[in-house]
Amino acid sequence: MLKNYRYAWLAGMLLLSIPSFSQDLDSLLNLNAFTEESDLQKILNKNVAVSSKNGLTTRETPGIITVITSEEIQNSGARDMIDVLRLVPGFDVQQDLQFVMGIGLRGSWANEGKVLVMLDGQPFNELLYQTVAIGNRFPVDAVERIEIIRGPGSAIYGGSAEYGVINIITKAAESLDGVAVYGVGGFHANAIGRTNAGVMAARKSEIFSWDLSAFKGNGIVSDGQYQDLFQSNDVQDLKKVTRADPMNLNLGLKYKNLAFRTMYDQFETSDPVTYVSNKNFYADLRYAWKVNSKLQITPQLKYYNQVPWTYGPMGTDEKQFHVRAKRSLAQVDAQYDFSRKASVTFGGLYFQDEGIDLLDGGLFQGNKSLTLNNFAFFAQGLFKHRLANATLGFRYEKNNRYGAAFVPRIALTKKIENLHFKILYSQAFRAPSIQNINIALNGQIKPEKSNVFEVELGYQFTPEMLLAVNAFSISTKNILVYSSEGEGETFNEWYENSAKSGSRGVEMVYSIRKKTWYANLTYSFSAAINDNTALTYAVPGQSQYVGFAKNKVTLNTNVYLTPKLSFNPTFIYASKRFAYTTLDDEGNPALTTLDPYVLVNAFLNYKNIFPGFTLGAGAYDITNTRPAIPEAYNGGYAPIPGRSREYVVKISYQINFKK
Structure with missing residues (x-):
């Protein structure tokens, strides 16, 4: 594994160095001085707040960042x-x-609690297990x-962001000043893959702004034929027995x-x-109090009320479970802000989580409910210097059931003319959630703790x-692992800490x-560590x-055939994977190899056929490769x-309010 890792790192460095010999130093140093800001630079120079409360550009913010624009989503x-x-x-x-x-x-x-997903500032990780169901869910x-x-x-967002953060910002909340409607249909050869639609309205002004959006859809998980691992049921036609239906x-x-923002999602x-x-x-209420030109204080109140992971027999x-x-x-x-070159962000919070059994009242170790109390303190300083920007921060969080977690972070970043570098070290944690604590083995569970190095x-x-x-290195200790045994009345499940992953x-x-195309x-490349204990x-x-x-x-390309018409092919290659697809001689799940695959997609988009109206059509998995989606564990x-090849049609219409 280390050998492969070194080869991949060497290849990356060679790629980085080869083009630099094609231009002299003076021309490279003066690229930005005498040219108009390109479309790429507009994206790169936009302040990104997701990894720093202080808002730095993508190339200097203390994190490995990807920004996906509405243009890229629409074109693809x-x-x-x-x-x-x-x-x-x-x-x-x-x-x-x-x-x-x-x-x-x-x-x-x-x-489970390792990637925080937010929509307009509202976290979508449910409180019982800290999971986020995706698929045909988000608009x-x-x-x-x-x-x-x-x-x-974790240093900024707490115990649901151990490995990453996804911050989704809608047009209605950000840029829309008018009314927009949209719809999408997806069609397989013998099934309707999805029918989704939404409407947005927003009015922006310096004094008062509002936005309102609604999204509703119907879909299926797959249109393929499915045989369960233990062959306890007949082969199932998934287009008839699965669904993926969102509402927001x-x-x-x-x-x-x-x-103030409030949201209902189902x-x-x-x-x-x-x-x-x-x-x-x-529900989220906050007030940005600008005390003076240097100090801003933002108090906020949040309330979540969820009924996640309710399940029962189909039909x-x-x-x-309710x-x-x-x-x-x-x-x-x-x-x-001490000065233009030094600032600090700090704060504290308290929250209470409560799980309430809506069935017989005995889920929580014989009780109807379980209550968790948390408080946290955090601080982060940004110091700008001609050699590097330094970000120093920490978070301390304590829970009445699992104890405390402390995670520091340090980052050195800098953009020097056309070169940028980032040297990042962070500790991060995953906080045990309501069900992690409720069914902990022997009633004991600890937070996960990760050490992450990035360059x-x-x-x-x-x-x-x-x-x-x-390049990155992630080492996680006390990893939270789910296990179960038995069936029916003898079924038992629990969470426990495994040593390392x-x-x-x-x-x-x-x-x-x-101007007329982008790519x-x-x-x-990722490899598991040698001493993983989470079997x-x-x-x-x-x-x-x-x-x-x-x-x-991956290769995502787009060509503007005319100022209004674009063609966007995408290609995704993944090497071999391993999955539990069969049983061994003793009737236990056994691993087999899934072959590498290439997904080929293409989409044609015609903007402003008449003012505000856009029409798009394309096909996903053109070659009908149909890569399977395995479980990520022995479950x-x-x-x-x-899914088989899916033909997709999209329409949208937007009317802007007059200023």
Whole structure:
């Protein structure tokens, strides 16, 4: 594994160095001085707040960052967040229980409390297990941009951001000043893949702003034929027995420095025998008090009321698991700017989580409810110097059941003319959630703790061309692992801490952005650490985890055939994976190899056919490769058959209010 890692790192450095010989030093140093800001530079120079409360540009912010714009989403014809994330280095999608789709990052299963997902500032990680169901859930056609940290975010965001952060910002909340409607249809040869639609309205002014959006859809998980791992049921036609149905209502109000947002989100999905329902309500009130030109204090109140992971037999109203989870949170942030070159962000918060059994009242160790109390303090300073920007921060969090966690971070970043570098070290943690604590083995559970090292080098060869290469090392101790045994009345499940897991790897992004075309080429390599003890994720004799490819290459290209008409082909390659697809001689799940695959997609987009009206059409998985989606652990599910070729049609219409 280390040998492969060194080769990948060497290859990345060679890629970085080769083009520098094609131009002399003086021309490179003066590229930005005498040229108009390119489209690529407009993206790179935009302040990104997701990894730093102080808002630095993408190339200097203390994190490995990906920013996906609404233009890129619209041009690619992305159907859902799976399509978006597959084009991001290090990300993949695996199967959780009941055919719920979850996030994998940098070669590790990251769906339970390791990646924080936010929509307009509201966290979508449910409170029982800290998971986020994706798939046909998020309104990608309503998105203004997506800011992603491919790395730890615990120092800022707490115990749900151990490996990464996804910050989704909608057009209604950000840029829309008018009314917009949109719809998408996806069609397989013998099934309707999805029918989604939404409407947004927003009015922006310096004094009072408001936005309102609604999104509703219907879909299926797959149109393939599925045989369960233990062959206890007949082969199932998934287009008839699965669903993926989202709904989201989102309201935001802002009066001067006072802001309020509330949201209701519902997602229904299923495997052939079990339905799953997630219902979430959010409310967020905050006030940005500008005390003076240097100091801003922001108090905020948050309230979550969720009924996640409700499940029962398909075709019935029976609920075998039905729990309400609530959180009440109070937080105060402050930012003080000592000067143009030095600032500090600090604050504290308190929140209470409560799980309430809505069935017989005995889920929580014989009690009807379980209550957790947390408080946290955090601080982060930014110091700008001609040699490097230094970011220093920490977070301390304590819970009445699992104890305390302390995580520091340090970052050195700098953009020097066309070169930028980042040297990052962070500790991060995953806080045990309500169910982690409730069914902990012997009643004892500890927070996960990760040490993460990251280095990035990037070079902008011309105003339209950038290459960035980063290497990472993640070592996680006390990793939270789910286990179970028995069936029916003898079924028993628990969480426990395993000693260690983690991964190492390299990621590369090469971007070219011209006036009439752009292309993004990415490569990501990840390998499991040698001393992993979480056996449910391990592949014996291999330096990779179940369900993950070591190598992934993506190419997202777009050509503007006319100022209004664009053509966008994308290509995704993933190397071999391992999955539980069969049983051994003793009737236990056995690992086999899934072949490498190449996904080929293409989308044609015609903007402003008449003012405000856009029409797009394309095909996903043109070659009908149908890559399966396996579980990322030994959980007793066979891989979900990949979707067949899907023809996608999108329409949108926007009317802007007059100023």
